[in-house]
Amino acid sequence: MTNFYGEHSKVWLSVDCIIFGFDEGKLKILIGRRKMDPGRGEWSLYGGFVASDESVDDAAARTLFELTGLRNLFMRQVGAFGKVDRDPGERVVSIAYYALINVKDYDDALRVQHGLEWMDINAVPQLYSDHNEMVEKARKMMSQKLATEPVGFRLLPSLFTLTQLQKLYEAVNGEELDKRNFRKRIKEMDFIEKTELIDKTSSKRGAFLYRFNNRVYAHDPNFKL
Amino acid sequence: MTNFYGEHSKVWLSVDCIIFGFDEGKLKILIGRRKMDPGRGEWSLYGGFVASDESVDDAAARTLFELTGLRNLFMRQVGAFGKVDRDPGERVVSIAYYALINVKDYDDALRVQHGLEWMDINAVPQLYSDHNEMVEKARKMMSQKLATEPVGFRLLPSLFTLTQLQKLYEAVNGEELDKRNFRKRIKEMDFIEKTELIDKTSSKRGAFLYRFNNRVYAHDPNFKL
């Protein structure tokens, strides 16, 4: 049996994370300068290796936790990146994952400690190896996901204004939306609940805060934006 | 440098193929009985190992070629499947791919030689390891792809009737379509060209044969079904 497997060769497996955040009306990802060879000093996604006793998904979740201190993030696999020479040192195949985080939940000291920066998705520099490809694919999958499932909330505080939500969708889709049409559609979705709370940080008048009610959504999952 | 990688452990990497075909008005996939341990005798997807000198995509293309004798198949990655115990023997992570083939192009002797059978997608038995998960994910991705890009033609002969095309979409979506509405939409797509040829195999009157013109599509890629 070992013979059967043994005819073939093994590879190192890594995970790379595309961490999306929404801040200052812009969609951003976390990247940093590589601290190790090969590629030291180049801009890069944050990643890690898959250990022998953990699934690939678990490796991604662990890596995300190391980085953010957060568990139960919304996370999806982007795919396997397996060109022979993608890593200049050894044969390493990497599985990319994207995650959505609320920037305000994220301890900024952890960001600094890992030497990471929030980079506007539209101004991502050249990255190490094939990481730009990963980012592009993640971005497409993520915007497709946000258009068909109510997961955009993962990028916002648990209480948010409709203007924030609209700006988020505008940033993700790269196009402006009509305010009245947007709010009309939101009103049709019972799982986006208006609270009596008012946010006055962004206007003098103040705006009602809303929340996503997952229980209501589970009962009547009709989302379309 | 080797130290940096060496702290971690390597895994075997395999590819598994979900090969979609369309025949007798049904969407089918190719599966066979495993000829090796572990899992000998169980229904399984066809797969292979990734060699050290080939990319993961190349390994999938090679595996598909071994199996079908066909190159340049439409092929897309489904994703990485990496549970620790997914392979009872060793730690093997598998990257699944789906491919679309025209059953008529496929040499049936090759199918028999590999011990494979066409199985209706709605009657797939329990498969080895996590292969059912792969099939489900591939199916979703494939139907999404067919709804947004004109690749359904890859499942049909290069000349096809509109009824064939409609039956294909019905099989993929699992619901019937209105004949007049379907044909109205096809008529709007200039890259689906009517020929003067007539197919008389499926009716006495005969039906016009159509073809997909990729050049016209490249010029005006508006597809929606």
Add this chain to the structure above:
DNA sequence: TCAAAAGTGTTAGATTTACACCCATGA
């Protein structure tokens, strides 16, 4: 008092859906 963001409805146009009959042919 004014600047800045919040909030609110209507209508025309476009798209989608439902639906039924005649045609051509070979057996």
Add this chain to the structure above:
DNA sequence: TCATGGGTGTAAATCTAACACTTTTGA
């Protein structure tokens, strides 16, 4: 001549997109 699959258009309903003004409040 009849059974079988091929082929065609219209109208109602629904959905989408465009559009402008009033409100509230802190500075």
